[in-house]
Amino acid sequence: MAPRNDGVDGGEEPERGHATLATLRIGTKAMVEKDGEKRKAEILSIQSRKGRPTFYVHYQEFNKRLDEWVSADRLDLSQEVEWPLPEKPEPKSKQKQAQSKAQQVSKTDSKANKAPKRARSTTVTREPSEAPGDVSAKASRRPSQQGGKENRDPTVTIATEDIGGTPLAGEDDSTIDLVDMQEAAIAAKAAPEHAPYSREEEIEKLRTGGSMTQNQTEISRVRNLERIQMGGYEIEPWYFSPYPAEFTDVDLVYICEMCLGYFGSATQFRRHRHKCQLFHPPGNEIYRDANVSFFEIDGRRQRTWCRNLCLLSKLFLDHKTLYYDVDPFLFYCMTVRSAHGHHLVGYFSKEKESAEGYNVACILTLPQHQRKGYGKLLIQFSYELSKIEGKLGSPEKPLSDLGLLGYRAYWQEVIVDILAEREADGAPTLSIEDLGQSLAMTTNDVLHTLQNLNMLRYNNKNHVVVLTDAVLEQRERLKEKEKIKGKRFLEGSLLRDWKPPVFAASARTWNW
């Protein structure tokens, strides 16, 4: 992550120095203890909890899902810290613009803040305000520079300039909470004109298709939910999701496992469960085997359920955008069955008509079901659908880190399988395109997989595909595992009754 932090500032050396708890401010990078070792981390937000300062930090070179609130004792202030870069002088007009925007936004949110507030959020942003360059102003803008994966571009720094007149300083401490600061940061950020991927450009792009965002505004937010309860699990969310703003002040958000409804109060949730009559995703079950079922759901027909699903999955998908509605997508939801009903395990969404030829938009195994091989089933299912459609498919980019690993594992497994079978059949020749055709994979994905596994080699002035010892060994190991745990693989033939849904032009459009 070195480039992110060092590169951001266009070679400008950050000012270093010793800090005290009181002088720490947002944007400061300090050494923080993480899993027994010290790691440089940037402070994104400061709150006081029970009278003690708490810091929301992002660890350099760690995924944002590991961002967390830490107590002061985990900060190593014996080492020098990096102060946030001094603000560049900004034309007055721009300051004003940003400022007014910030105020606008906090105004829109003030309603949400009327919600009964728990003790959880009282910011400390102004407590240590003896610091020379005022705190709150920077506090409000600093997070914006954070976390965004594209912040290396110095223009972003310029664009997210200080909102100047410290609009938050005048307000009562208690009214400023985490949300407000985030909002202000976002507002300050909404202005960028030279950002590599401006919000306007992205919204324009999303207007015509896709479900992923690369925009830093979307992905640079501080997590808003503390914990969720879903079914028999309590889960720590990974990223921001636009659940009702009042949930920010709630310790635990309850998610109904069946309708995916969300509740900020235990009583409410209990009452809901008392009434909820849904026992499975509200669509047609298009696949059923001994382990899992798949439901096909049209975003347009099941708007509420699909919105609920998207809100939930946004907690675990950094790049997912909820800017636009769910109408143009189909949702393929994988469940496991019990006497309670169908339990959602994971899903992938798919554009009804993808201009880029993607066969998956977003894909997620719910955290409580991860590391059990379900991801592979989801991926396999997406390719089974493509096979029936007679198309080659590929997932929408960008992939998440976990998504990449999941896909690479799947690609390796199916490609090596097919090659090994060919070899065993004594017909050891296969073109890249044929390989792709039989797996409904794009040529590019096949090629990359082979290259990445060092299987595409050059021998006797000819390209050859090499079943390396490494991949064969991994294949063996997998088979061993399957013998013990049972094979987790879908039976493509069970899907033979499925017909690709056909949509009238009106159903594919985005309107309501």
Place this chain on the structure above:
Amino acid sequence: MSTRATTARHVRQRKLNTKQGLRIIRESEIEDQQDESQQHIPQVETGVEKGEEIEYHLQAVINASNAAALGAKQTQQNYIPTPEVKQARHVNYDELYPRVFKEPSTNIKFSSTVEDCNPVAYCLREEDVEFLHKLNEGRDVDGRERKGADKLSQCSEDACEEVMNFFEETSSRLQPFANLDNAPILTLEEMEQSIQDDQPLSAEAQKWLRPIYDYWLIRKAGRPLMASIKVRVLDTANEADDADPYVCFRRREVRQTRKTRGRDAQVTEKLKKLRMELEDGRQLLLSINQREKLKGQQGQLDRKKFRERHQLKKVKAEKQIVGEKGDDEELLVDQKPVTKPGKRQSEANRPATIRLRSLGDRAASVANAQDNDLPLLEDYVTEGAAFVSNTIEARKEQHRKWNQHWVDETKLPITPPLEAEDPMSKWAAWPPLLDGLYPTPPPSLPSRSSVEGEDVDMKDAPDIKPQLDTTSGAEYEPEIFAIPGAWPETEDDEPKPDKFPAVRLRVGRGGRRWLETRKRKPKGQLCRGVVSDDDSDDGQTPGFFSVPEGITFELRAAFNNRPTGRPEGTGSEQRQRQWGGDQQAGAAAQGHPQVQQQGAAGSAS
């Protein structure tokens, strides 16, 4: 890093055909085991966002798998750490999710929505339960004893939720923007009025409307009581809205359907066809409408006829008129079409159906028409031809008369210089003078001057023009004119025996001018005989009378300098006006200045 890059380039140079079958071999079969270039994993597009690609844990996994691909033994399982998931404490799962689900034997088909499955969205929260408790103890929101409260009747949680839900839904339905425009909260009466027929409140819920309304009023604060996400129903370009991370699921704009010219044409064709078919249908209806009207009229006529006959019979009976047999037949009984009136009758009696006029009908009508002296086209044609030739003849005759007593004495027509010179052209812009110099039609052409348009007609009619041209090269020009006869006698040494002028100036095409004198008989009498211009154009005999050379010039000069006499006849006046108006810019500007010019030129020489 750099070595890897060069290797990658090296490998890429050997082009790979993705269509070509590749041999599948084992690692041991590779011949050149020592090839360095084979021992690297080329860097491949991961599809992960660049900033995240370099993250510590992902890199660790990728590096490990790369190492494994190159044959390294895997030391430890690398994985990407994720935040904690744990079993929920204090959750009685079976109570929350009762074991009531029966797996159907076939795949589930399901289309109900979340709302269908749970019509009462409102769920009581802690304070609601507290309130309900109070309510069921017979107390009001404020804790006071509720008037007329029946302590035995208890409000169930379901009923309470139903009522609360009703209030929430009604207020959001009737005041969707209440949180924006601070609309007054609906009264209970307004709420009750809007109970929808398709979603009636249960009888149980109806009982509790009043007390729960009081409570709802206290809790309501301009926004939904159930936590809700921010969805913008209105399309808005509001910037603040755009930056608000809590606003989600915006409606997307309608995707443009691809337009092609072919598609447009197709659509147009379809619309045209539809239009035609609709028009046909409309016509059919109109015709039917007309038929029925006719039928109605016929009915009325029949009825009238019947009454008349009835009357007639009565009269006959009264007066005891006994006509010869068959006398009244035609009046009393419908006749076969024999006579004309009979025919008409029979036509009226024919069933009034829509039918196309048959060919026979038409032939019959044509035959009838001949009887009625219908004019024939041939007649018109011959009549027209006769008229034309008559007119031509008359014109020829007129022209002959016009030239009758005149002879061209001009040695050479004076041709104006090609380009108008400045001092002259300014004359052109001097209407008053031009007005005075305007040529007037010869008095010998009364018929023509009375029909002004004909000048132009003649000019345009191609079959007439050549004739006139042979008569006189400039004849068809509108500038044709002659000096009417008020030539002062003092200036002419020749006596004027009659009212005709002795000299006339004719202006031809391009402003050329001819000076013509009257033909003379040797005796000095003006020749009244007919000199056919037609025949003797070339052989105009200059012998009759000649203006001595010196005089011709003087005549010209004099002519130019003296005001032309007013022409007689309203016709000529009209003509003048017309010229002044229509042709001032054109003919006048071209032709008449040249008159001036020539005069000037003449006097100069």
